[in-house]
Amino acid sequence: MDIVVLVKQVPDTWGERALRPDDHTVDRENANLVFNEMDEHAVEEALRLREAAGDGTVTVVCMGPDAATDTIRKTLAMGADAAVHVCDDALHGSCAVTTSAVLAAALGTVSADLVLCGSEASDARVGAMGSMLGERLRRPVLTDARAVSVDGTTVRIERQTDTGYQRVEAAMPAIVSVIEKINEPRYASFKGIMAAKKKPVTTLALADLGIDPATVGLAGSATEVIDAAPAPQREKGQIVTDGGSGGLRVAEFLATAKIV
Amino acid sequence: MADVLVLIDLAVVDARAQPRKGALELLAAATRLGDPVAVVVAAPGSTDAVAETLAAHGAARIVAAESADADAVLITPSVDALAALVGSGSPAAVLIGATPEGKDIAGRLAVRLDSGLLSDVVDIAPDGTCTQSIFGGSTTVHARVRRGTPVIAVRPNSFEPVASAGAGTRESIELPPTDAALAARITGGHQDEVRDRPELSEARVVVSGGRGVGSGENFRLIEELADALGGAVGASRAATDAGWYPHQYQVGQTGVTVSPQLYLAAGISGAIQHRAGMQTSKTIVVINKDPEAPIFELADFGVVGDLFDVVPQLTDEVRKRRS
Numbered sequence: 001m002d003i004v005v006l007v008k009q010v011p012d013t014w015g016e017r018a019l020r021p022d023d024h025t026v027d028r029e030n031a032n033l034v035f036n037e038m039d040e041h042a043v044e045e046a047l048r049l050r051e052a053a054g055d056g057t058v059t060v061v062c063m064g065p066d067a068a069t070d071t072i073r074k075t076l077a078m079g080a081d082a083a084v085h086v087c088d089d090a091l092h093g094s095c096a097v098t099t100s101a102v103l104a105a106a107l108g109t110v111s112a113d114l115v116l117c118g119s120e121a122s123d124a125r126v127g128a129m130g131s132m133l134g135e136r137l138r139r140p141v142l143t144d145a146r147a148v149s150v151d152g153t154t155v156r157i158e159r160q161t162d163t164g165y166q167r168v169e170a171a172m173p174a175i176v177s178v179i180e181k182i183n184e185p186r187y188a189s190f191k192g193i194m195a196a197k198k199k200p201v202t203t204l205a206l207a208d209l210g211i212d213p214a215t216v217g218l219a220g221s222a223t224e225v226i227d228a229a230p231a232p233q234r235e236k237g238q239i240v241t242d243g244g245s246g247g248l249r250v251a252e253f254l255a256t257a258k259i260v
Numbered sequence: 261m262a263d264v265l266v267l268i269d270l271a272v273v274d275a276r277a278q279p280r281k282g283a284l285e286l287l288a289a290a291t292r293l294g295d296p297v298a299v300v301v302a303a304p305g306s307t308d309a310v311a312e313t314l315a316a317h318g319a320a321r322i323v324a325a326e327s328a329d330a331d332a333v334l335i336t337p338s339v340d341a342l343a344a345l346v347g348s349g350s351p352a353a354v355l356i357g358a359t360p361e362g363k364d365i366a367g368r369l370a371v372r373l374d375s376g377l378l379s380d381v382v383d384i385a386p387d388g389t390c391t392q393s394i395f396g397g398s399t400t401v402h403a404r405v406r407r408g409t410p411v412i413a414v415r416p417n418s419f420e421p422v423a424s425a426g427a428g429t430r431e432s433i434e435l436p437p438t439d440a441a442l443a444a445r446i447t448g449g450h451q452d453e454v455r456d457r458p459e460l461s462e463a464r465v466v467v468s469g470g471r472g473v474g475s476g477e478n479f480r481l482i483e484e485l486a487d488a489l490g491g492a493v494g495a496s497r498a499a500t501d502a503g504w505y506p507h508q509y510q511v512g513q514t515g516v517t518v519s520p521q522l523y524l525a526a527g528i529s530g531a532i533q534h535r536a537g538m539q540t541s542k543t544i545v546v547i548n549k550d551p552e553a554p555i556f557e558l559a560d561f562g563v564v565g566d567l568f569d570v571v572p573q574l575t576d577e578v579r580k581r582r583s
């Protein structure tokens with residue numbers, strides 16, 4: 001079984017995150033860039049599915065600047081077999097709809113029975129890439145998986161909902177988005193890190209995908225940011241130390257605020 | 261005035277369909293841009309059950325897109341219905357709730373229409389400019405759609421439902437047949453026993469517990485306070501990772517984003533990823549025994565104390581004041 005995993009590099013949520021003042025795109029230069037958490041779980045799930053199937057390949061596809069090489073290396077060290085890196089300066093500032101067109105084209109260069117992606121990237125939190133790609137590639141999409149299994153040509157998931165879960169199935173080839181509760185990602189071993197250096201990484205520019213640069217990036221995007229500003233700081237509230245009546249003090253506060 | 265399509269998310273309560281609070285919020289949001297047209301994509305008969313409520317919250321028209329598959333196939337029936345309606349009219353925008361499922365519908369629809377998509381929108385101006393809250397609420401952005409019919413995913417609790425009589429004219433459209441090769445079909449599942457609690461993302465009050473709660477059993481204290489306040493229960497990731505409370509109640513970056521009137525955090529330190537899911541709450545109350553816990557920076561009112569003392573006392577007092 002051949003599996004493709006979509007991975008994104010994002011600013012670390014532990015650090016300060018900001019938009020660039022000049023063009024309102026995510027400031028990647030001043031951020032600590034990390035592997036989007038859910039995508040790490042997607043890679044882990046792909047490796048497990050390949051191991052369970054006993055054959056096949058795991059290829060990661062990543063669209064991002066040069067720096068994303070770090071994230072790609074990490075997936076190869078975990079055990080992915082190969083990578084496709086879509087990297088072109090003209091992509092800077094692409095909106096979600098535009099990004100989906102580029103990733104769809106990149107997916108056209110690799111064969112896959114199953115495409116895995118994260119339910120959401122932590123930077124823009126559009127949370128829809130799997131569905132957008134399903135629309136473009138005409139494939140079924142199973143979203144928010146907390147468990148995945150493959151049986152012949154059928155893929156089944158347990159889909160997390162706000163009140164429990166649903167069992168969902170579809171015919172392969174299909175696309176599955178996963179949440180972080182699905183598994184515990186492995187650490188790359190020393191051997192894995194060494195082996196990663198010899199694994200093939202295909203770098204594709206827009207021309208390789210036959211995409212007109214005018215249709216992507218800031219100029220080709222379907223949305224635009226007009227302005228951005230830090231949200232106003234919350235005013236500092238009243239902090240009391242519990243001397244035996246802490247609960248009563250909260251109740252009083254809630255009553256004054258007309259909540260109780 | 262132009263139409264604004266609003267996708268109505270339904271909940272089933274006592275075997276009867278009713279619109280979620282988020283759907284009524286969307287009807288209110290839609291009036292910023294035009295006349296709200298409620299679109300119900302659900303099993304046959306559902307629209308009859310909800311039409312009155314939708315009209316009472318401003319729906320000018322109510323479109324039923326009903327089929328047996330609407331509830332059995334993921335995402336695509338809603339996309340099909342909305343795309344057909346965009347094609348036959350020329351709405352000013354399509355509004356969808358920014359829930360995980362809503363975001364998937366919105367993304368897929370935007371691709372089909374080749375339209376701009378704005379997610380996590382918290383306000384909409386009459387000229388179509390949208391306000392988004394990003395990076396866990398630390399940055400506010402104004403953005404607009406440059407191409408096609410704007411597809412706008414609105415974050416729950418950003419608008420108040422408004423009681424206002426709409427004409428509620430009924431219509432129906434036929435959904436295209438499901439393409440079996442492309443369908444993701446729901447074959448079963450499990451729903452938590454229905455509790456008398458509001459849904460987390462739309463609750464006016466959320467009481468959350470973290471690692472400080474200490475065990476799944478102790479979450480009873482959090483539930484009792486939530487029930488006394490008529491609120492929903494939330495949890496930090498430390499608590500859901502430990503298996504003390506189910507994942508779907510996790511608040512934060514990788515969980516639910518909430519923006520209630522009151523958020524009460526007990527035994528939660530306030531890591532940036534937790535704050536990302538709650539810092540736009542109107543009022544924040546904190547109970548934590550560590551005065552240095554960063555969550556106190558967000559507190560409108562905070563108690564430095566042991567939650568095992570403070571929470572039960574608060575629950576009793578709220579019950580007293582309410583009775």
Ligand SMILES: Cc1cc2nc3c(=O)[nH]c(=O)nc-3n(C[C@H](O)[C@H](O)[C@H](O)COP(=O)(O)OP(=O)(O)OC[C@H]3O[C@@H](n4cnc5c(N)ncnc54)[C@H](O)[C@@H]3O)c2cc1C
Binds near residue numbers: 473527
């Ligand atoms: C990519 C990523 C995504 C994440 N997403 C999320 C997310 O969506 N949601 C989320 O919550 N976290 C998320 N996290 C985890 C986050 O970083 C924290 O680890 C987590 O929020 C900590 O949970 P906590 O506050 O309950 O636990 P802790 O940080 O351990 O804090 C426990 C607090 O309880 C207090 N306490 C202990 N006992 C008592 C008592 N008896 N009475 C009163 N107070 C007491 C302590 O003083 C302490 O402040 C994410 C992390 C990463 C890296």
Ligand SMILES: Nc1ncnc2c1ncn2[C@@H]1O[C@H](COP(=O)(O)O)[C@@H](O)[C@H]1O
Binds near residue numbers: 122
């Ligand atoms: N630039 C990108 N390169 C590769 N994968 C991506 C990219 N952007 C998004 N994805 C994938 O799509 C998922 C959902 O992202 P989003 O819809 O942007 O929140 C992510 O978890 C990734 O798996």
